[in-house]
Amino acid sequence: MSPSKPEIYTSTGIVIKINNLGEADRIITLITPNFGLIRGVAKSARKTVSKLGGHFDILRYVNFSIRETKSISQLSQATTIYGYKKIRTDLNLFFQTSYISEIAEKFSMENNANLRLFNLLKNTLDHIEEFGFTESLLLFFELKILELNGFAPELYKCVESENILEPGNHYYSPERGGLIDFKFSNLKANLTLLPANLNTIKYMRFLSKSSMEKINNLSIDEIYEKQASRILKVQIQNIIDRKLKSEKFINKKL
């Protein structure tokens, strides 16, 4: 749980969404290290002389003050700590990081600190800013965010029989949250069973045990990468019970 909050406090956070409110205000959604997801109003942020507008933009890591009110909180005194310039000036990176931010938002809760989720988001954005985007990095992020939220995919045992899986091609069940032995193909009638090739399983196991630095130069056949990507995306969709709006943009090459 989050520490109890004073009426006025400061925090750092990554802006993940902005929406216009009324004539000149904006609702800002941020993921913070100590208070989870925060939604607040930045008064007059749309005005050209606003001291807030430039800082409260999507994908900015900011320091800000927040005043709790009976209705929606009010945000003020924002300063940018880091602006992710490379991401902001590359259309493909913008699409890819939008998807990452949307997943992080869906797994964050208001007033519920999740420091590890915040660090995962920030480290992923930092990594993309420095080294660029790779499909492996996205899969690593998806896998880690599932693990952090208690939905780690079972990659070693069959979730049907609970036996250790023999090396080979198997299935993945998003409903059960793990691999299912190939011999249970009859379950297709009741469950979504996604194909999981031996190499896909090895790849996912490696990602699960790996660190962000280690996957930098990881090279894997596109077939297995796509299979792992489908498994993780369907798994996330199954947990949050909806398709992410930004998903269709990830592979848009512009």
Place this chain on the structure above:
Amino acid sequence: MNNHNSTVPAVTRLIEAFHRLPGVGPKTAQRYTYHLIKMPEEIAKEFSEAVLGIKEKITFCNLCSNISQEEICLLCSNSNRDNSKICVVEEPLDIVPIERTRAYNGLYQVLHGVISPMNGIGPENLKIDKLLERIKSQNIEEIIIATNPKLEGEATAMYIQNLVGPLKIKITRLARGLPSGSDIEYADDSTLEHALNSRSEI
């Protein structure tokens, strides 16, 4: 909405209608409604006709997608305007301040939004195809991109630049820098960087 202290259904209905407007809370909606009740009948009638007229008479210009009462809006049909320039804006409302400057006499293209992956809005949901059609069919020399200087506005500008760039047309972006009356102390790094890069000799 159930907390509108009115036992008169017509009053409740109007309060609810006002409450649907952006930036109008329940209290303001209530104030508007009670103000209308006190209004002389002919003014109230004029008000309701104006509201209805918006839906009956307003359409979108076939060329620039701005709001219009005709198939072609007044700006596009004005022969005194410079039809070699198109200023690309996000919303019809953005045209108003640009026109107020009297510094621009070209045409417009309203996109009706910006690329926003988190809201599921992609280039195909905007009026970018109309812009391309006009570039190909008219003798356009310059495209001025006037989307808002936020990440989504910049992404939309980049997308248009990628699309129009190969057509060998001049593409410009509204300058960015410090607004009049602001303090450098409070400027964000991106605005300051743009202001420094676009500094001019005095």
